[in-house]
Amino acid sequence: xxxxxxxxxxxxxxxxxxxxxxxxxxxxxxxxxTRLHGATPPRFISRRLVWSLTIILIxxxxxxxxxxxxxxxxxxxxxxxxRIFRAEPTPLPPPDQEIPATTVPMTVTPVxxxxxxxxxxxxxxxxxxxxxxxKALDYPILLPSYPPDLGKPDRVFVQDAEGKMxxxxxxxxxxxxxVLMSLHLIPPGSWAIDKFxxxxxxxxxxxGQRAIWAVGPYxxxxxxxxxxxxxxxxxxxxxWKEGNLTYRLETDLPLEEAVKIAESxxxxx
Amino acid sequence: xxxxxxxxxxxxxxxxxxxxxxxxxxxAVFRLSYLLLGDPDDAEDIAQETFLRxxxxxxxFDTTRPLRPWLxxxxxxxxxxxxxxxxxxxxxxxxxxxNEPVSSTSIEEKSTRHLEASQLWKAVQTLSVPDQQxxxxxxxxxxxxxxxxEVLKIAEGTxxxxxxxxxxxxxxxxxxxxxxxVEPRDGQEGNNA
Numbered sequence: 001x002x003x004x005x006x007x008x009x010x011x012x013x014x015x016x017x018x019x020x021x022x023x024x025x026x027x028x029x030x031x032x033x034t035r036l037h038g039a040t041p042p043r044f045i046s047r048r049l050v051w052s053l054t055i056i057l058i059x060x061x062x063x064x065x066x067x068x069x070x071x072x073x074x075x076x077x078x079x080x081x082x083r084i085f086r087a088e089p090t091p092l093p094p095p096d097q098e099i100p101a102t103t104v105p106m107t108v109t110p111v112x113x114x115x116x117x118x119x120x121x122x123x124x125x126x127x128x129x130x131x132x133x134x135k136a137l138d139y140p141i142l143l144p145s146y147p148p149d150l151g152k153p154d155r156v157f158v159q160d161a162e163g164k165m166x167x168x169x170x171x172x173x174x175x176x177x178x179v180l181m182s183l184h185l186i187p188p189g190s191w192a193i194d195k196f197x198x199x200x201x202x203x204x205x206x207x208g209q210r211a212i213w214a215v216g217p218y219x220x221x222x223x224x225x226x227x228x229x230x231x232x233x234x235x236x237x238x239x240w241k242e243g244n245l246t247y248r249l250e251t252d253l254p255l256e257e258a259v260k261i262a263e264s265x266x267x268x269x
Numbered sequence: 270x271x272x273x274x275x276x277x278x279x280x281x282x283x284x285x286x287x288x289x290x291x292x293x294x295x296x297a298v299f300r301l302s303y304l305l306l307g308d309p310d311d312a313e314d315i316a317q318e319t320f321l322r323x324x325x326x327x328x329x330f331d332t333t334r335p336l337r338p339w340l341x342x343x344x345x346x347x348x349x350x351x352x353x354x355x356x357x358x359x360x361x362x363x364x365x366x367x368n369e370p371v372s373s374t375s376i377e378e379k380s381t382r383h384l385e386a387s388q389l390w391k392a393v394q395t396l397s398v399p400d401q402q403x404x405x406x407x408x409x410x411x412x413x414x415x416x417x418x419e420v421l422k423i424a425e426g427t428x429x430x431x432x433x434x435x436x437x438x439x440x441x442x443x444x445x446x447x448x449x450x451v452e453p454r455d456g457q458e459g460n461n462a
Contacts, residue, residue, distance in 0.1 A: 016386050016389045018386070019383050020390055028298075032287075032291050032320045036284050037284065
């Protein structure tokens with residue numbers, strides 16, 4: 001591109017970019033001043049986290065007035081690095097008990113959205129081939145052999161979350177812009193993951209070991225010593241532990257299918 | 270009160286002096302974060318964090334320099350860290366699973382100008398992060414070469430050479446994948462993209 005062409009192209013960029021439709025700038029000054037006056041330590045706390053914690057604190061405070069609730073509310077379920085806090089003293093359904101269909105509110109079933117995910121995945125760091133990922137990791141990548149036609153993951157990411165966490169993503173062949181399921185392999189010492197009062201938490205078994213099936217929506221918090229990140233999760237998640245690794249399978253499939261997938265993990269061939 | 274005086278007061282612990290400075294620069298900080306992350310909630314988090322970090326380091330800030338490039342530099346670093354994080358993945362997945370009605374006619378309703386700007390943004394998003402940063406600062410936020418150099422902490426000459434290379438790449442991408450930006454508009458000759 002010669003100088004004249006570059007100058008014209010620059011003018012075009014300046015002109016075009018002015019037409020971009022930005023979201024309205026939120027009330028940042030007010031929030032910043034509130035946090036300054038509240039002497040909140042400077043760290044990442046998302047608005048959703050603030051809301052989630054506020055709701056949880058209110059719920060916690062009100063339940064603490066009821067004596068039988070106290071013991072239950074102070075407990076949490078832990079599978080690997082994942083902790084699930086429950087605000088209700090309701091005992092978990094036993095592993096073999098079928099969940100009545102009506103237990104799960106219809107609203108928690110993710111409705112397919114036309115919003116494409118793939119461009120967002122493009123922004124993720126740490127993408128590599130399965131082979132490269134295996135070389136970079138000090139633990140073996142196990143892949144599901146069920147369903148038989150699932151195949152290898154379409155996208156593989158290895159992210160350093162104080163321990164190399166692997167994220168395997170399968171794209172829905174029927175809707176190439178949608179994710180069919182994802183599997184996290186989280187090593188020990190990695191970021192802690194907290195879930196707050198999912199709509200449904202059921203204890204189940206994967207290869208005879210205790211596992212948890214959580215159904216959103218619920219706030220999920222990732223945290224380490226100096227970073228905290230919270231998001232609302234609407235999907236269904238199966239969490240279990242094998243050896244040192246915590247596995248987290250996120251899918252729209254029902255529990256039975258998710259367990260089959262989990263139990264089909266084997267060394268990649 | 271001018272900006273330097275407000276910064277001086279704020280650096281001495283006067284939070285009330287910080288508020289007008291946040292108000293003055295919040296839009297630019299939010300927009301840069303939004304451009305880099307593509308999500309308004311993430312951008313708001315980053316913008317808040319930018320002003321809190323800047324507040325905590327004000328004593329080290331040279332008050333003779335303009336504030337905006339420094340703030341944009343902090344925001345740019347925070348946004349880059351955020352997009353590399355695992356949380357970013359969860360954010361993407363959450364959005365994909367969330368039942369958000371996306372109007373198929375929204376694009377049609379947008380003016381040509383908005384559509385072209387949106388296409389341009391998509392084209393820039395395919396560039397590397399350093400290329401994106403420099404293009405956003407120089408053209409989307411309309412910073413001068415000097416201000417862009419200040420934000421990126423590089424020499425003005427380096428800004429120019431990096432911009433030139435980034436524009437070459439962007440032009441190639443536009444020609445190949447974004448024909449709407451290449452086709453001449455009514456009453457115009459073929460453009461140079």
